Amino acid sequence: MNAPVFTQDLRRTIPAGFLDALKVQFGERFSTAHAVCEHHGRDESPYPPMLPDGVVFALSTEDVAWVARHCNEHKVPLIPFGAGSSLEGHLLAIHGGISLDLSGMNKMVSVHAEDFTATVQAGVTRKQLNEEIRDTGLFFPIDPGADASLGGMAATRASGTNAVRYGTMRENVMSLKVVTAEGRIIETANRARKSAAGYDLTRVFVGSEGTLGIITEVTIRLYPQPEAISAAICNFETLRDAVQSVIEIIQMGVPVARVEFMDTAAVKATNAYSKLSLKESPLLLFEFHGSPAGVKEQAEIVQGITHDNGGLDFEWAEQAEDRSRLWTARHNAYFAGLQLRPGSRASTTDVCVPISRLAECVSETAAQLDLASFPYTIVGHVGDGNFHVLMLLDPDNPSEWEESERLNRQLVERAIQMDGTCTGEHGVGLHKKEFMLAEHGRDALDLMASLKRAFDPNNILNPGKIIPES
Numbered sequence: 292m293n294a295p296v297f298t299q300d301l302r303r304t305i306p307a308g309f310l311d312a313l314k315v316q317f318g319e320r321f322s323t324a325h326a327v328c329e330h331h332g333r334d335e336s337p338y339p340p341m342l343p344d345g346v347v348f349a350l351s352t353e354d355v356a357w358v359a360r361h362c363n364e365h366k367v368p369l370i371p372f373g374a375g376s377s378l379e380g381h382l383l384a385i386h387g388g389i390s391l392d393l394s395g396m397n398k399m400v401s402v403h404a405e406d407f408t409a410t411v412q413a414g415v416t417r418k419q420l421n422e423e424i425r426d427t428g429l430f431f432p433i434d435p436g437a438d439a440s441l442g443g444m445a446a447t448r449a450s451g452t453n454a455v456r457y458g459t460m461r462e463n464v465m466s467l468k469v470v471t472a473e474g475r476i477i478e479t480a481n482r483a484r485k486s487a488a489g490y491d492l493t494r495v496f497v498g499s500e501g502t503l504g505i506i507t508e509v510t511i512r513l514y515p516q517p518e519a520i521s522a523a524i525c526n527f528e529t530l531r532d533a534v535q536s537v538i539e540i541i542q543m544g545v546p547v548a549r550v551e552f553m554d555t556a557a558v559k560a561t562n563a564y565s566k567l568s569l570k571e572s573p574l575l576l577f578e579f580h581g582s583p584a585g586v587k588e589q590a591e592i593v594q595g596i597t598h599d600n601g602g603l604d605f606e607w608a609e610q611a612e613d614r615s616r617l618w619t620a621r622h623n624a625y626f627a628g629l630q631l632r633p634g635s636r637a638s639t640t641d642v643c644v645p646i647s648r649l650a651e652c653v654s655e656t657a658a659q660l661d662l663a664s665f666p667y668t669i670v671g672h673v674g675d676g677n678f679h680v681l682m683l684l685d686p687d688n689p690s691e692w693e694e695s696e697r698l699n700r701q702l703v704e705r706a707i708q709m710d711g712t713c714t715g716e717h718g719v720g721l722h723k724k725e726f727m728l729a730e731h732g733r734d735a736l737d738l739m740a741s742l743k744r745a746f747d748p749n750n751i752l753n754p755g756k757i758i759p760e761s
Contacts, residue, residue, distance in 0.1 A: 301755075302387035305344050306365045313347060314587040315388070316357065320348040320619055333570045335625075335639040336722060337684065337692070341383040343370060343390040350395050352468060352507040356698075358391055358507060359655035359751075360474025366518055366749050371501040373443030374416065378639050379720030380501055381447065384619060385755045391505065393442055399423050400508060408482050410510040413442025432457040434550075435716065436622040442506045448498030449719040452621070455513065455541070455674030456548045456580065459716070464497050468508035472747040482510060501753040503746040517548075517580035521590060522614045523605040524596045525577070526570045530554060530657055530669075533573045536600040536652040537673045545592050549578040550674040554657065556631065557624055557668035557681075562643075564627030565595035565620035570603075576621060578614070591618050596681070621670075628668045628681045635665075635683040638692070640699045642675040642706035643715030652658075652709055653678055656702050663698060665691050704729070725761045 313321045322328075323345045332342035349355050362369040368388025375382060384390060396412040398417065403409070404427040416438045420431050433444060435451035443449075445467065448461035457463070466480040469492075479492035498505055498647060527533040537550055553561065558571050577593060579586040594605055608614045620627075629637055644652045653669065660667045660680065669677025680702065684691040703713045703726050713719075713726040726737055740758050743750075 301385055303368060305367060309365055309367060310345055312502060313345060315345055315435055321391040322346050327698050331372050331392065332384055334375055334380065334382045336378055336380040336580060337636050338380045338383055338721065339396065341385050343384040346386050346390045346392055348392045348395050352470060355391065355470045355505050355507050356474040356476055358389065359470050359472060362389060362751050363472050363474065363749055368754050369751050370753050371505050373440035374438065377440050378724040379715045381718060381720040381756060396507065401425065404429060406482060407513045408510055409513055410508055411441050413440060413507050413509060415441050423514065428516055430516050431511060433460055433463055441509045445497050445506050445509050446499060446501050450716045451550055452549045452672055454672055455550060456546055461497055463512045464509060465512060466510040467493055467496050469504040469506055471504050472752050500720065500756055502743060502757055503752065519583045519586045520578065520580055521586050522578045522608040522617060524573045525602045525605055526574045527602050528572060530573045531650050531654050532600045533575050534653050534673060536575065536597045536602060538646055538649055539596050540593055541674060543592065543750050545589055547589060548672060549579055549582040551576040551621055551634055552671040552673040552678065554669040556666065557628065560627040560631050561620050561624055562669060564630055565623060567620055570612055571706060576617065589669050618748055625681060626672050631666050632683040636686040638682045638684055638695045639679060640702060641677060641679040641717045642713060643713055644706050644709045644711030646676045648709040649673060649676050652705060655705060659701060661696060664694060719757045721756060724757065727759055
C-alpha cells in the first residue's frame, strides 16, 4: 500500500461568504492564517499535512453549537481538535472545512468529591485535572502518556498504563455534554452510578472520534489516592519470558495497577533520551497500589512468577520522585524512539489480543520486524493485551512506507485471527479504516454507517474517518 495521497479534489467547496461570517461571529478567535491551519492540519501520524480552510477557537458549548449549526446548513466539514496528539490521522482535514479548537474550553465545571465524580470542559487535560483535585485525596487514573484533553480521550476511548486495574475511558466516563451536527446540545446521562433508562448514548459517543457529535463536557469517575504505591523493574533474557510472566500474573488475579513492557531497543532509546541506566534487555515495569500490606503481598506474588520465568531480581523505585522519573521516561518512549534514527518519521500501530495469545502475538511480530529494513521498538500496556509498534522510516524513501504498511497489515491480521482488535487505544482515524470490515463484518459495519447517517446526515463531522467508503 502506497502512502495515501489526498488531493484538492476531495476538498469541499466553501460557500461564498461563509468564512466572512465566522470572522464576524468570532473575530480574532477565527483564523485562516497558514501557520494556524498547518498546526491544526497535522498530528503525530505519518500522513502529510491536510489543512482545514480555517480554525475557530471555541470557549463555550454555545460557540460549538453555533459553528455546528452553520457548518451543517452549508455542508461544511467540521473537525474537533483537542491537544493534537493523535496517532492515526484523526485530525486531518481530508475534505477541508473548519477545525474547531477546544483547547480554550479548559475549566473545571464541578467536583463532587463525596460522589467520586468531576465534570470538566473538553479542553481540560489529564494533568490539569489531577492537579486541580489533588487536595481532595482523589485522582483520575486514565493515563495515555501524552497530556491529552479529556474530550479527546473520551472521543478516542483512550486508556493507558493504568487500564489493567482502573479500566479505560469507556468504564470511567459517566456522562457527556455533546453538540450534535445540527447544533443541538444534549446531555447523555446524569451522575447516578447506574441507569436502565433508555439507550446508552454515553457509550455511543465514547470512541466515536468526533464523527457523531462534538464533546464539550465530560463527567468522569474519580478514585481515592492509594495509601501505598511501589514500583519495580524486572529484566528478562527474552521477550517471550517477559510477556509470559504478564499472562501468568493476570491469570492469577493479582491486582497490579500497571504492568508495562519495553523491548531491548525501547530500553536503549529510553536510557539515551531520559538519561537512565536501565539494563538493556526486555523488561517489565510494575506499579502496585493499595495498603502497605496489600502492596507487599502483590509484589511477592509477582516476584515469584517473574523468577519462575527467568526474570532477574526486582529493582525498586519506592520514592515518589523515582517513580515519577521512571514513568515519565516510559511515557517519553515515543520521542526516545525517534532518536534511534534522527530525521526519521514514525509510523505507529497498536493491537490488542486476548491475554492468553499475547506472548504468541508479540513474539511473531518481533520476528517479522527483525527482518525489516528500518529500526523499530515495541512497548505495551501488556497487562490488558495491548502493545504498540514504532517503526522509524526514512521520509524520503517510499519503499519503507510500503514495507511498514505491509508489516502493519500482517500484525493487524494476526491480532484479528487471535480474536483481537486492530487497535486497542490509538483509535481508527484514517490508518485503521481498511481493517474495520475484517474485524466487524459487513452487517455490523453497515449498522455503524446507518448510525453515522442518522446522527450526521450531511456528513460534516470529521468526514472520512472510521467508516471505510464503499
